[in-house]
Amino acid sequence: MSTPSPSPKIGTPSRAWRSRADAWEFLGYALRQLASARHQESGLLSQIDRTFALLAAVEPYWAEPGVNAVAQLRQLIDDGEPQAALQLLGGLSHLPLASAGETAAVPRAELPDEEVVDQSEPAERPRFEVLVVDTIEPEEAEALKNTMAAQRRPSDAFTYTVNVVPSYEDALVAIMLNPDIQSVVLRPGFSLRSSHLLGSDLQRFLVRHSSADLQDSRPIERILALAEAVSGLRPELDVYLVAGVSIESLAGSLTRKFRRIFRRQDHLDLHLSLLSGVAERYETPFFTALQDYSRRPASVFHALPISRGASVGTSPWIRDMADFYGTNLLLAETSATSGGLDSLLDPHGSIKRAQELAARAFGAQRTYFVTNGTSTANKIVHQSLLAPGDVVLVDRNCHKSHHYAFVLAGARVSYLDAYPLDKYAFYGAVPLASLKRRLLEYRRAGRLHEVKMVTLTNCTFDGVVYDVERVMEECLAIKPDLVFLWDEAWFAFARSHPVYRRRTGMAAAAALEASFGDPAYAARYAEQAAALHDPATGEPIDDEAWLNTRLIPDPAKARLRVYATQSTHKTLTSLRQGSMIHVYDQDFAGSNRESFREAYMTHTSTSPNYQILASLDIGRRQVELEGFGLVQRQSDLAVSVAQAVARHPLLKKYFRVLTSRDLIGPRYRETGSSMPLRDGLAELEDAWQRDEFVIDPSRLTLDISKTGIDGDTFRHSYLMDDHGIQVNKTSRNTVLFMTNIGTSRSSVAYLIEVLVKLAEGFENPHPSARDRTLPASSDAPRPTPPLPDFSTFAARFRTDDSCEDGDIRAAYFESYKPDSTVYLSAPEVAAAVAGGQEVVSAGFVTPYPPGFPILVPGQVITRHTLEFMAALDTREIHGFDHERGYRVFAEPASSSVLELVAVAS
Template sequence: MPELGNLSEFSPPLECRVALVSDDGDFSDQWVGALNTTAAQHENPYGIRFEPLTVIASERRLCEEDRLQALIIDGGCSAEELVAAEQLVDRMHDLRAQLNVFLVAQDSFLNYRGGAPASLRKRFDELFDRRERNFNHMFRLIQAFIARRASTPFADTLKDYVFSARDAWHTPGHSGGDSLRNSPWVGSFYRFMGEHVFNADLSVSVQVLDSLLEPHSVIHEAQDLAAQAFGAQHTFFLTNGTSTANKVVIQQILGGGGKLIVDQACHKSVHHAILMNRVEPVYLKSTLHPKFGIYGPVRRVDIQQALDEHPDAGLLVITSCTYDGLRYDLKPIIDHAHRRGVKVLIDEAWYAHGYFHTELRPTALECGADYVTQSTHKTLSAFSQASMIHVQDPDFDEFRFRENLNMFASTSPQYAIIASLDVARKQMVMEGFGRLRHCLKMVEILRREVDATGVFRALTCEDLIPAPLANDNIRLDPTKVTIDVTASGYSGKEIQVKLFDQFGIQVEKSTYNTVTVLVTLGSTESKLLRLVHAIKQLARQPRQRKHPLSGRHLPEFTRLTCLPADAYFAETEELPLMDNGVAAEKKLVGRTCADEVVPYPPGIPVLVPGQEISAQIVQFLQQLLQGQLTTEIHGLIFRADEPMLRVVCEPQSDSLCARESK
C-alpha cells in the first residue's frame, strides 16, 4: 500500500503563521520584518511568525498552509484599494472562515463612504493605520485575538478547580471517587476509569463552573466562542444528545400544536417531538436507491410542493447530511420555505465538521437555516451525548428558548461533556482545516485501495444518488465511505462480522450489500493500513451466492386517521402480527396504529402513531420477521415471543377525525 508521505508530519501544536497580504513589496517587507523582530523580543507562547504574501498567492496559501491562523490585509491608501480588500477578505472567508483577519489602511478609512463603516468592523477583527509604527501594540493585539480563539474557558476552569483539590461535601455521592478508590469490590472500576473521570464529575453546587441551565460566566463564554466558530448568532450546549436538541427546537416553534413538514426518514427524536407537542405532520417520502437499499433525501420538488400546499405549516425539518453522507443543496429549499413564512430546522447531526473545510461547505447555517442541531460527538473530538444547537432565527425568543431547553435538560449535567464541547470547538478553529485535509487525503487512499481489489467498490456520489434526485445537486460528504460488497458473495452484515471477528475492525453500519466506514479526526495511518489489509484479504476469499441479495422496499405510506398524539395516548388494544398470516391481516388492516414501528436497517418508520395499517404493511412486517436476514423492529410488543401491534380501540378510532397525509 502506498505510504501517506508527509501526512503524519503534523506541525508543532504551538506554531502560528500570520500572513500579511499585500502587493506592495516594500511595505510588506518592512512590516513583516518589524513584526517578526517584535515577536522574537516578546513572550510568544503560540509561536507566532509573520510572512509576506501577495494577493495572487493568498488563496493557494490558504488551501495549503495548515499553520496559518491570521491574515493582515493591506487596504492601501485609496477607497478603490479598500473595496478590493473587502472583496479579498470575503473570498478568504469562503476558504477559511475561522482565521482572524485584520485590515491595514490609511486615509481611505475616513474617506470611505463617509467614514469607517460598520461593515468594516464585521469583516475585520481589528483595524490598523498604515502609518502605525507601534509594532509592540500590534503584535500583542494580534496575539490576544489568537489567544481568545484558542481559549477553552469552561475546560480550563474545570481543570483549575479539580487541581485546587477542594474537599467535597456535595453531590455526586462518589465524592471525587473517594467512595470507590479503596474498595475491595469496586476499586478496580476506579482504576479502570481513571482519577479525573471522578474528580471532574461535579455538580451545580460548584458555582465557579457556572450553570448550563442559566449560564452567565464560563459556560456562557464557551457558548459564545462556539457561535463564532460555527457561524451562528447563538449556540447552546447540550449534554444529552441531538435527540434532545431536535425536541427543544420543535417545541420552540410548534409547542402546543401546529403543522410540521418533515422527511418520513427523519430521526426518531422528531417523531417523538410530534407526539409530545400534538403536532400535525406532513410526511415527505424519502427516495430509495433500489440497488443498495439506501434511502436518500427527499426530492426538492416534493419539498417545495409541500410548502406550497401547506401555507399554515410552521416548520420544515430536513436531515442533511444523511447517515450515508448525502447532502441537500439547501439554499434554494430554505429560501423557498422562508418565502412561505416557514421556519427551517436542519438536523446536521452527522455534519458538525462541515464548516471547517472548503470542500465541505456551505453548511446549513451558511444557507440560511433558522436552527441547526449537531451531534458534536459524532464527527468531532467530544464525548458521546455532546451536542449543540445553533440559532440564527431573526425572530428568536431567547427567554422562551431557555425555558424549552430547561424542560429537557438535566439539572445535573455531566461537566466532562461540557468541557469536551469547549475543547472540540477549540480544535476545529485552530487546526480543523488541517485535520480535515488529512482526513480527505486518507479518504482518497482508502477509495483507491478498495477499488483496486476488483471485488469491493467504494461508492461515489453518483452511485448513491437515486435517479429521481439526479437534478437536485445532491452532494456527498466524502468522510463517509460506503463500500459495495456484492461481488464478494457475502452480505454487508457478514462482511461486518468478518471484519470484527478476524481483523478487530468495527465499522459504522451495514446494509444487505454495503458496509460504511467513517473517516474522522481520530483516523490514523495505522488504522487505514489495517483496514485496507483486511479488505484485500477478504477480497481474496469471494464465494458464489445462489440467490442474490436484494433490499426490501418500504411499503407506501397510507394516511393519518388522527393526530399521532391522539393515537399514542388513546385507549388501545394489542393484536397479533403473525397469527397464521392471513388471519392477522384481516384483523389489522384498516386499524389505526398507536406506536412507531421502525425496522433497522434502514431505520425509517413503516408505521407512525395515527397511521392506518394496510395489507402491504402487514405483509412487509411478516416477511421481515420470517426472513433469514437479521432485522431489528422497534415498536413491536412481544407477548410470550409473539409479536403484537398496539392499535387504537375501534370506538375511539371511529370518533377521531380522519386526515389525509399529503
C-alpha cells in the same frame, strides 16, 4: 545532479497536505540512502530531483520549513554534500512527515526510548503561521520576518512564523493549502496574479473567488475584495490591514472588514494583536474553570460521594476505577455551580461564555449545549416551537427522536417520502418538488396557516446533502413564516470547510438574510410575483406554475427561523452524548425565548455531566483553530479509499464504492462528475452550488453484493469480529464507512489491507474456512423488495382526506387504554391485510441502526411494509417483538381481523 525538473503545477488543495508530507518524508529517506551509498544512483537522484520540484511548487505557501530550506538542501545536493544535507534536514523544525499526528495514538510505553518526552519539560507552545500579502523583494520579506520574530517574548502563550506571498491569487492558494495559517495581514501593493504554475483545478477555483474587475482597480478596492474572499473561504481567520496612508480616514469604514488596522511601524501592536486573536479562539471558559476547580482543596458536604474521589480513593474494592479513569476525572466531578463552574440551566458565567463562543464558531445567533445527545436536542426544539394542532412536514426517515418529539408536542405530522434507492435498500432525501407540492396542497385546502415547521435530516446517515438555502428560499416563497429544523447530527464538521459550509443551516440562513437586504433581490421578487399571481384578483395562479418555477420569497415578509441540532460527539471532538443546538431565528426573542427555555428545562438534567460540557467547550476550540485542515484531510482520505477500491484488480472484483450517480438520480443533478472531490475542489464546488443533492465525500457506501454476503453478516462477522473494524450502518448489500477528523492514514491503510485479505479469501478460500467463503448462489441474499413509502394514517387520526397529516399523539396514547391493542404475528397481519382488513400500528417499529421508523402509531400497515420487514437483516428492531409480532390496535377491526386469522390458520 541532473538538470532540475520544471516545477509541477500545484494540484487540488484537498490532496496537497498528503503530497507535501510524502515529499518531505521521502526526501529524508533518500538523503539517508545517498549519504550512506558509495556511489550515486541515477534513479535515486532522479527521484530526489522530482521531489525538490514538487517542494519548490508548494513550499512557498508555508513559512516552515519554507522555500529557503528547500533551496539550501538542493544546493547541498548539487554540491555533492548529501551528509550535510541530511544534517540540515534533521535540524529543520515542523517537518510535515507523512505519519504526522499519528504518534499520539501510540501508547507511550510502545514509543522508542529516545522518543519518550521528559514530563518535567514544559510543553511546546502552540504554533501557528501568519500570512502577509505584499509584493516586496526577498530581502525586505526576510527583514519583515526578522522584525516580527524580534517581538516575541518568553511569556507569549503562542509562537508564530511569518510567510510573505506577493499576490491576491497566492493569498487564496495559501489559505486553501495551508491549515496552519491563523492570521492574514494585508498590505497595499500586492499584485493580482500568481507567478506559480497552478493546476486547472486551482485556476477554476480561483476564478470563482476572484473579482474579474480588479485589474484596473484602486489598491483599497483590491484589499477589500481580498479581505472578503479570505473571510468567505475561512471565516475563522483574523484579517488585519497594514496601511501606508492616514489610517484614521480608513478606520471607520473598514472596521467590519478587519480585526484591526495598523501603520507599517506598529510592529509590537501587530504582534500583540496576532497573539490576542488566536487567544480568543483558544479560550475555553468552562474547560478552564473545571480545571481550576479540580486543583482547589475542598471539603464536600453535599451530594455526589464520588466528588474529589472521596468514595473511591479509600476503597479497597473499587480503587481500580481511579486507576483506569485517572484522578483528574474524579477531582473534576461535582454538583456545585459555584467557583466559576456556572449552571447549565441558568448560565451567567463560564458556560454562558462557552456557548457564545460556540455560536461564533458555528455562525449561529445563539448556541445551547446539550449533554444527553441530539435525540434530546431535537425534542427541545420541537417542543419549544410546536403546539397541539400545529402541522409539521417531516421526512419519514428522520431519526426516531423526532417522531417521539411530535408525540410529546402533540403536533399533527405530515410525512414526506424520500426518493428510494431500492437496489441498495435505503432512502435518499426528500425532493424539493415534494416539499413544494405538499405546501401547495395545504394552501389549496385552506390549511396552510396550520403548517408551522419543516424538519429534515442534513446530511442523511448515508451522506445525501440538501441544498439548504434553496429549500428554505422556495418554501418561504409559499409560506413566509415557516420554521426549519435541520438535523445535522452527522454534519457538524461541515462548518469548517468552505464548500460544505454553504449547505449548513446556519450558513444558509445568513446568506438568505444578506439576500433579503439587497434591493435587487426585492426587484426580482416583484417581477416573479407578478407572473405567479392573477393580476385581477391577486390570487396565486395554478400550482403547476409554482412547482415549475424556482421561487424566491417576499423579502419584506419572509422570516428566517432556522434551527440546527448537531451531534458534536459524532463528527467532532466531544465525549459521548455531547451535542449542540444552533439558532438563527429572527423572531426568537419575541416568539420563542420563553417556550425554548421551558422546553430546555423539561429535557435537560439538573445534574448535567460536567465532563461532557467541558469537552464541548474544547471541541469548539479545535473547530476554530484546526477544523479546516482536519476536515480537508478526512475527505481526502475517504477519496483515497475509493480510488484504491476502484484500481485494485481484486478489490474491484468484489467491491465497489457507490458514487453520486448511484445515489442521486439524474433529475437531481445538473453536474456530471460521479465523484466530484476526486476530480478537484472546483468540481466539488460546482456540484455543491448547482445540484439539488450532493454526497458528503467523507462517507463511503461500499457495495458488497458481489460477495454474496448480506450487510449485517459482513459487518459483524467479517469486519468487527475478525478485524476490529467498526462501522455504524449496513443495508442488505452495502456497508457504510465514515472517515472523521480522527481518521489517520494508517487506519485507512489497514482498512484497505483488510478488504484485500477478504477478497483474497473469496478468491482462494482456504480448506479450513469453507464456512466463511462466498455463499452458493442458492444461499445468496434475496433481492430486497422495494422500500415502502409512508402509507397513511388511519381515518380516525386524520383531520380530513385533503391532506396527509395525522394526530400521532392521539394514536400513541390510545394504546395506553386497557385492551386497546393486541399482538399479531407477521403471518397473521399478512393474512388480515390480504383479506382487505385495515390493520393499524399501535407503536413505533424502528430498525436500528439507523433508527428510522418503518411504522409509527396510527399508521395503516400495508403489504409493502410487511415484505420489507420480512427481508430486513437488521438484528435490532425496536418496537417489534420477535415472539409475539406486531402490536396493533384491536379496534375497530379486531374481530374481523381475528376471524380472518383463524380461517387462514
